Amino acid sequence: MGLQEQKQHFSVNLLDWYMVNRRDLPWRRHNNPYFTWVSEIMLQQTRVDTVIPYFNRFIGNFPTVQALAEAPEEDVLKNWEGLGYYSRARNLQAAARQVMELHGGEMPQDKPAVFALKGVGPYTAGAILSIAFNQPQPAVDGNVMRVLSRYFLIDEDIMKGSTRVLMEELAGELIPEGRARDFNQALMELGALVCTPKAPHCLTCPVMEQCSGRIAGRELTLPVKTKAKPPRPEQRLVAIVEGRGAHRGQVLVRQRPDTGLLARMWELPHVLAAPAAASKKAAPLADEPAMALLAGSLWAEGFAARPEGLATHAEHVFSHIVWSLQVYKCTEQDQSSELPLIAAEARAAYDAQAATREGTASSSAVSPESDTMHSSEPGTPNAQNIATSLNDGEMLAPSDVSDLVLSTPTLTGKGDGLTYRWIGPEDMDKMAFPNIFLKLISSYFAGAYDQVND
DNA sequence: AAATCGGGGTG
DNA sequence: CACCCAGATTT
Numbered sequence: 273m274g275l276q277e278q279k280q281h282f283s284v285n286l287l288d289w290y291m292v293n294r295r296d297l298p299w300r301r302h303n304n305p306y307f308t309w310v311s312e313i314m315l316q317q318t319r320v321d322t323v324i325p326y327f328n329r330f331i332g333n334f335p336t337v338q339a340l341a342e343a344p345e346e347d348v349l350k351n352w353e354g355l356g357y358y359s360r361a362r363n364l365q366a367a368a369r370q371v372m373e374l375h376g377g378e379m380p381q382d383k384p385a386v387f388a389l390k391g392v393g394p395y396t397a398g399a400i401l402s403i404a405f406n407q408p409q410p411a412v413d414g415n416v417m418r419v420l421s422r423y424f425l426i427d428e429d430i431m432k433g434s435t436r437v438l439m440e441e442l443a444g445e446l447i448p449e450g451r452a453r454d455f456n457q458a459l460m461e462l463g464a465l466v467c468t469p470k471a472p473h474c475l476t477c478p479v480m481e482q483c484s485g486r487i488a489g490r491e492l493t494l495p496v497k498t499k500a501k502p503p504r505p506e507q508r509l510v511a512i513v514e515g516r517g518a519h520r521g522q523v524l525v526r527q528r529p530d531t532g533l534l535a536r537m538w539e540l541p542h543v544l545a546a547p548a549a550a551s552k553k554a555a556p557l558a559d560e561p562a563m564a565l566l567a568g569s570l571w572a573e574g575f576a577a578r579p580e581g582l583a584t585h586a587e588h589v590f591s592h593i594v595w596s597l598q599v600y601k602c603t604e605q606d607q608s609s610e611l612p613l614i615a616a617e618a619r620a621a622y623d624a625q626a627a628t629r630e631g632t633a634s635s636s637a638v639s640p641e642s643d644t645m646h647s648s649e650p651g652t653p654n655a656q657n658i659a660t661s662l663n664d665g666e667m668l669a670p671s672d673v674s675d676l677v678l679s680t681p682t683l684t685g686k687g688d689g690l691t692y693r694w695i696g697p698e699d700m701d702k703m704a705f706p707n708i709f710l711k712l713i714s715s716y717f718a719g720a721y722d723q724v725n726d
Numbered sequence: 727a728a729a730t731c732g733g734g735g736t737g
Numbered sequence: 738c739a740c741c742c743a744g745a746t747t748t
Contacts, residue, residue, distance in 0.1 A: 315743040319735065323743090356732025359746080393745045413743045433727075460743055469741060470737055500740090501729085533731070590732060707733070 273482060281482045282423060283446050283455065289478035290458030293465070295320075298327050300457075305379035305404035306337050312399045313364050313391055317357060320464065326355050337377050341368040349536060349704040358535060358704075363391030381405050394436070402452040410443035411456045412436055415463025421495035422467060422485030430495045503594045505554035509566050510542040510586075510599040512716050513577045515694050519604055522694040523716060524575065525703070529690070533590070538703045540712060541692075542597070543569045554596060566600055575692070576605040581724035584715075588708040599712060601724045 273281075294300070297320065299311035310330060314323045330351050334340040340348070345365060352361035367389040371377060379400070380386055387397040398411035410416075417430045417439050424442065428435040447455050466473045472491050474480050485491045513524035525538050543565060545557045557565075563579035570577045579600045588595040695703070697717045705713065715721065 312743065317731095317742055317744055318733080319742055322734070354733075356734085357744085359731065360744090363745080391745065395744060399743065411743075414741075415743065431727095457743090464743080468736095497741095535731090588732090589734095590730095592730060 278424075278482050278484075279446055282479050283448050285478045286458050286462060287448060287451060287455055290454060290461055294454075294457070294461060295465075298324060298331075303404070305400065307331060308404040309379065309396075309400055310364070312396045312403075313360050314355065316360060316396070318355065322355070326351070337368050337371050337379070340365055341372045341377075345536075346702065346704070350702065353704040354707050354710070358537060360391055362535070366390045367392065379404065381407075383407075383409065394440070398440075399456065402447075402456040406450070406453040408444065408447045408452045410440040410447070411460070412439045412443050413460060415460045415467075416443060418469065418495050419459060419463045419467045422472070422491055423479060423483045425484035425488055425490060425494070427494075427496055429498055431498045501592075503590060503592050505594045505596060507545040507554040507556060507596050507598070508542045509545055509557065509562050510540050510597050510712070511566050511570060511577065511579070511602050512540060512583060512599060512712065512721060513570065513575065513602045513604055516604045517606075519694045522696050523713060524577075524604075525693055525695055525705075525709075525713070527691045527693075533593075534706050536704075538693075538705050539709045540599075541570060541573070541575075556596070556598065559598075559600075562598055563600055566602070570602070573690075573692070577602040578605050583721040583724050584712075586708060586712060588706070595708070597708070599721075601721050 297311075299307045311323065311327055314327055314330070333347070333351055334343055343365070345362065348361050348365045349358060352358055355361075370389055371379060374380075375385070380389075381401070383397060383401060386392060386400055387394075392400070395411055395413050398409040399413075401407040401409040402411055414430075417436070420426060420439055420442055421428075421430060426435075426438075428438060430436070430439075443456075443459070446459075462477070462479075466477050470492075474483070474486050474491060477483065477486075480486055483491070485494050511524070515522040515524065524541060526541055527538050528534050528536060530536055545554070545562070545565070559582055563581075566579050567577060579602045581601060583599045583601040586595075586597040586599060588597065693699075700710075700713065700717075
């Protein structure tokens, strides 16, 4: 068969199949460019079933571009909580403000203007232009590259940028006249429902007859894709600090920096236990030094807390990092009278353990990442900085750690400080937390860590 | 071109 | 357990 014939077979049969088999999805019920836009951002690297409830709630709370543009960013982030890739939420709102200022609140319809919106790349621009405005632009995502690589037996590595460009040219040629809206969605629908990654349903595929990949027996080996680098392991020590006195019934949380991992999300305080010098692998730290490090870090950030014992272990997997968390239940201590005692005990506990470990034992650095830290909450103890030159993941000699634990906090009054807050259960519905901390804090408020072993 | 950026479903 | 998902942005 000729290539042109193969292309026509594909377009005609795929489109016919889609008109019968298309799913009824919330963003397909109205032809609203704003709905299309929001859905496409949410669907980036995220499954349809996951997105549906988020989309419905988001549109309910922010029904128009203007409503989104005028909302507090905190509310937008809260609506994104648990969906991941939180820069999507912040970019989406920034783009809504772009649309208000540059386009009077109406979605632009020309490619340069759509592409210029924050968070809109090659795929999403094509998706918006074709789905919302029926413009003959390709929308090449992972589904499309998988379908095309199989049907046309394309051996190019789909991780390469040049391959995506090649696919876009091909996908553009396949769009039937005047049918970009349906055809582009058909292409993705086929990838999601039939031409699936591991076990494609070739027997029910509308284009199986002329699928070069299937005919060659290559449907399971396509697309060609270089393997991703495995995520690096990190051991982290987490504090659930139970408030006393004025903070009774509350727990200590902090907000992450404006950029980087989980930007502007709230979390429990935690420190990185640096990998052992020899193996360079993250390994659990014994409870005593772990609690000493945690007490020392909290102290250095302006909080007096006594670690009581291990509450639980937890794991959180990112694309590029795996957090193994040791979670310790701590209690807030009276600042003036008991703090020196806490520091001394922390040092004694650390030294006792360090003596039993060979060479350079595991140690810690402040987190998150390389940001310097100090408390900025009025009413808390003095703002301090543990060590401005200390980067996340750097090694510390045990003696340095002891010094840190015993060091007298000093005000720096500079740099981007993290905001710490004491919160109760009622505060959880306004602040956005990553899922791992959402679970840990909810469990704490539910009484799950009431008794710990110390 | 390679890293960074979440979280969960699937075989 | 590995793989991948309606990718974009930064370096």
